[in-house]
Amino acid sequence: MATEIHVPRKQYWLIFFLLFVLTMIEVGVVFLPMSWAKMVTALCGLAFVKAYMVAIYYMHLGHETLTLRFTALLPMLIPVFYALILCTEGAARLYW
Amino acid sequence: MNALIIYLLACGLVFLSRKDLGSLWTKLSLFTATFLYLSWGLNYFSAGTMALVGSAAAIGILLWATGSEKAHQAFWHPVQRVMIAPGWSKGLIVGILLIPLGVGIQVYRSAAAPAGPPSTSSNANLAPLLVAAGLEDNALTATSADTPFAAQLALVEKDPRWPLTEVVMDHHSKRSIADSQIDSTLVDALPQDGEDASWDSIAATRLDMIPADSTLDQDHAAEGEHSAEGGHHAAPEPEVPRFSVKSAYSSEGVAFLVEWSSTTDEPTGTVQAAIQLANTDENAAPPHFLMGDSENAVNAWWWQSAENTFSEFIANGMDAKTLQSDTDQGLTGSVTVEDGTYSLYMRRALETESVSDVQFSGGDYRAFALNLWTGAGDTLSHTVTGWYSVHLVPEVNQAAVVQPPFFFLATLLFLGLIVRGTRQRAEVGDLKEAELLPASTDAGLLTRLFHEGEESPHLVVDDHDDHHHDGLHWSQWPDDEDMGHATQGKIGMWLFLLSDCFSFSGLLLAYGILRAGVDVWHCTPEVIAAGIECGPIEPEYGLDFTAALTFILICSSVSMVLAIGACMENKRKEMLFWLGTTIFFGAFFLLGQVKEYWGLPGLGGVVEPIHEGFGQWLHHGLISEGLHWGESHRATTFYLITGFHGAHVTTGVCLLSWTFFKAYRGDFENADYNFMEIIGLFWHFVDLVWIIVFTVVYLIPANHGIV
Numbered sequence: 001m002a003t004e005i006h007v008p009r010k011q012y013w014l015i016f017f018l019l020f021v022l023t024m025i026e027v028g029v030v031f032l033p034m035s036w037a038k039m040v041t042a043l044c045g046l047a048f049v050k051a052y053m054v055a056i057y058y059m060h061l062g063h064e065t066l067t068l069r070f071t072a073l074l075p076m077l078i079p080v081f082y083a084l085i086l087c088t089e090g091a092a093r094l095y096w
Numbered sequence: 097m098n099a100l101i102i103y104l105l106a107c108g109l110v111f112l113s114r115k116d117l118g119s120l121w122t123k124l125s126l127f128t129a130t131f132l133y134l135s136w137g138l139n140y141f142s143a144g145t146m147a148l149v150g151s152a153a154a155i156g157i158l159l160w161a162t163g164s165e166k167a168h169q170a171f172w173h174p175v176q177r178v179m180i181a182p183g184w185s186k187g188l189i190v191g192i193l194l195i196p197l198g199v200g201i202q203v204y205r206s207a208a209a210p211a212g213p214p215s216t217s218s219n220a221n222l223a224p225l226l227v228a229a230g231l232e233d234n235a236l237t238a239t240s241a242d243t244p245f246a247a248q249l250a251l252v253e254k255d256p257r258w259p260l261t262e263v264v265m266d267h268h269s270k271r272s273i274a275d276s277q278i279d280s281t282l283v284d285a286l287p288q289d290g291e292d293a294s295w296d297s298i299a300a301t302r303l304d305m306i307p308a309d310s311t312l313d314q315d316h317a318a319e320g321e322h323s324a325e326g327g328h329h330a331a332p333e334p335e336v337p338r339f340s341v342k343s344a345y346s347s348e349g350v351a352f353l354v355e356w357s358s359t360t361d362e363p364t365g366t367v368q369a370a371i372q373l374a375n376t377d378e379n380a381a382p383p384h385f386l387m388g389d390s391e392n393a394v395n396a397w398w399w400q401s402a403e404n405t406f407s408e409f410i411a412n413g414m415d416a417k418t419l420q421s422d423t424d425q426g427l428t429g430s431v432t433v434e435d436g437t438y439s440l441y442m443r444r445a446l447e448t449e450s451v452s453d454v455q456f457s458g459g460d461y462r463a464f465a466l467n468l469w470t471g472a473g474d475t476l477s478h479t480v481t482g483w484y485s486v487h488l489v490p491e492v493n494q495a496a497v498v499q500p501p502f503f504f505l506a507t508l509l510f511l512g513l514i515v516r517g518t519r520q521r522a523e524v525g526d527l528k529e530a531e532l533l534p535a536s537t538d539a540g541l542l543t544r545l546f547h548e549g550e551e552s553p554h555l556v557v558d559d560h561d562d563h564h565h566d567g568l569h570w571s572q573w574p575d576d577e578d579m580g581h582a583t584q585g586k587i588g589m590w591l592f593l594l595s596d597c598f599s600f601s602g603l604l605l606a607y608g609i610l611r612a613g614v615d616v617w618h619c620t621p622e623v624i625a626a627g628i629e630c631g632p633i634e635p636e637y638g639l640d641f642t643a644a645l646t647f648i649l650i651c652s653s654v655s656m657v658l659a660i661g662a663c664m665e666n667k668r669k670e671m672l673f674w675l676g677t678t679i680f681f682g683a684f685f686l687l688g689q690v691k692e693y694w695g696l697p698g699l700g701g702v703v704e705p706i707h708e709g710f711g712q713w714l715h716h717g718l719i720s721e722g723l724h725w726g727e728s729h730r731a732t733t734f735y736l737i738t739g740f741h742g743a744h745v746t747t748g749v750c751l752l753s754w755t756f757f758k759a760y761r762g763d764f765e766n767a768d769y770n771f772m773e774i775i776g777l778f779w780h781f782v783d784l785v786w787i788i789v790f791t792v793v794y795l796i797p798a799n800h801g802i803v
Binding site for chain 2: 007009012015016019020023024026027030036039044046050051055059060064065067068071075076078079082083086090
């Protein structure tokens with residue numbers, strides 16, 4: 001039962017197009033008249049989506065087993081968690 | 097010479113203690129001795145790379161050139177013995193190996209310390225004077241750097257020169273080392289006069305002035321620290337508050353530009369100025385007195401306004417000045433006065449034939465002081481500076497640029513030899529000694545994890561090749577319950593990427609903490625105009641340009657994934673095309689980063705930043721525009737993070753080039769895409785990280801109102 005090798009070229013180009021569009025949006029967001037906090041949230045959200053697309057589609061993490069996905073991604077929650085703690089601390093310094 | 101003696105002694109010891117030249121201990125000792133000998137006086141970096149190369153060479157030769165069995169006996173066997181030894185004896189063996197290494201490094205560190213600026217204390221030269229005055233007790237205290245004033249205070253009344261000395265010392269002690277140094281910049285062509293445009297790019301040092309007839313008491317009284325009960329006059333305000341000094345040197349000579357402004361509207365009478373250069377050995381402390389003493393002469397470059405002459409004299413004290421003969425003087429200069437600001441330009445050849453002259457060469461530190469006389473007769477006013485040091489900043493040593501990459505490549509070569517040596521040995525198949533090791537260390541952690549409960553696999557590669565199973569595509573691995581088809585290499589790469597991810601996370605978190613912790617992150621003219629104090633004005637990043645670089649990196653990602661796809665389908669031409677495209681985009685990104693830092697070649701020099709329209713695509717590089725490493729959190733973190741990422745891109749391009757070579761050679765025929773997929777993972781990761789870096793470093797705008 002030889003595994004059929006299928007290369008999803010269309011998908012790759014679609015992701016490429018999306019990455020390009022999202023980058024354009026990112027650069028555009030900087031010039032929009034919105035509050036600093038909203039802008040940072042929007043930029044981080046866009047960056048996360050782009051990084052996620054690269055990891056899942058280009059790095060084929062979507063095709064890997066759950067164990068490998070967790071091995072690679074779950075520990076990344078630690079710096080995210082740490083960043084959130086720092087944000088809380090920063091917010092506390094600002095308002096209390 | 098010291099190094100040679102130590103080397104010969106070490107060799108002698110080796111020959112005396114162990115006659116068996118083939119023993120590991122002999123080789124090790126000889127290697128250490130050779131290393132000490134060769135590295136003596138080098139800087140840490142060169143010595144470090146040399147140690148690395150040397151070790152690799154020694155091991156490589158052991159494993160490769162001496163034949164597999166001998167190499168095994170000489171290297172692996174002792175290492176395994178150490179590995180399986182009980183704790184205490186292992187510690188003993190490691191200690192015996194490390195102690196000479198530690199001692200060597202200590203000896204090396206003390207020997208290789210770079211020459212620093214000279215001591216700013218001139219007390220060492222005070223001692224002989226005190227002895228000559230019959231005050232030996234004071235001389236003892238005076239030699240101690242901790243008590244600079246004790247001996248002097250007792251002598252203040254004895255000599256008309258003491259009060260000045262005392263004040264100079266007091267000012268001296270309040271200066272930082274950085275304030276005490278005048279950097280002489282190496283230039284291609286020496287400025288021709290005081291108005292030469294090339295002075296603009298040279299930083300000025302400001303020198304504090306002291307009226308020559310002031311005393312410490314007067315000085316303090318003027319500052320309001322002492323009452324006027326002592327009967328001293330208040331110190332007269334020095335007419336000239338500060339000197340500004342610039343210096344440059346080239347093979348033609350050394351030039352100084354001294355500027356000061358006269359506080360009186362109409363400078364009256366004659367004006368004279370003199371640069372004093374202590375004629376001591378390089379890096380030695382300057383004479384205690386300005387204008388020197390009988391033992392320590394001072395070479396002075398003297399200008400007087402009456403006849404507008406420039407001449408050199410040798411001084412052995414205030415009243416013992418000897419004008420040098422005409423033939424000894426190579427001094428030229430010019431003076432301009434504009435709105436009461438004097439610009440005194442003086443230059444001389446680096447080296448002269450007169451032994452009385454101060455001789456310069458790149459890297460030197462020379463003691464430097466200034467004198468200024470205005471008026472004449474009763475109205476003569478004399479102001480001086482304390483001793484400063486002029487540093488002729490040397491050219492960057494080319495060896496420091498050339499050697500590291502060379503040593504890096506050499507190290508790679510030798511490591512390759514080691515690998516080749518061990519592989520050859522494995523092919524010989526004589527791995528009996530592996531039985532020395534406990535069974536649990538035979539297999540790596542991953543292997544043990546995946547084969548839990550099975551018989552422990554052995555190091556020996558036997559005929560059974562357990563990843564060639566019927567029914568699977570030949571490049572695929574058998575299904576693992578947890579990891580699926582992922583090969584060990586792939587899992588390893590993922591784990592590496594995870595660790596790399598933590599590195600970047602650390603940098604970015606530190607960046608966030610620093611950024612949130614300062615009042616002004618990015619100092620711009622607008623911020624200063626708003627009345628907020630901040631550091632040096634820094635340029636904006638070229639957002640459009642970096643966005644284009646980001647796009648380039650995304651392009652390289654899609655071409656990478658297409659190359660892997662072509663490899664899977666065994667399409668050689670397509671694979672090579674996409675792989676080449678990826679390398680091209682990667683290299684292009686790197687070039688873009690170089691341009692971002694240093695600008696396009698030929699556009700050097702300090703210029704106004706360009707931010708409008710297409711101008712920014714031609715900008716002169718962030719470094720020229722004033723974004724300097726170490727001058728602000730913003731600049732340092734920017735170069736650190738983007739530089740770290742740039743290092744990853746460089747690595748990626750090298751790996752991809754290697755992959756291209758392998759692909760071209762035909763290593764990936766039969767659709768063996770495992771290797772390429774692993775390299776591809778690294779490359780995509782580089783892209784992924786850039787997405788984050790681009791957002792955090794470039795896009796998130798400064799927000800002075802909130803953080």
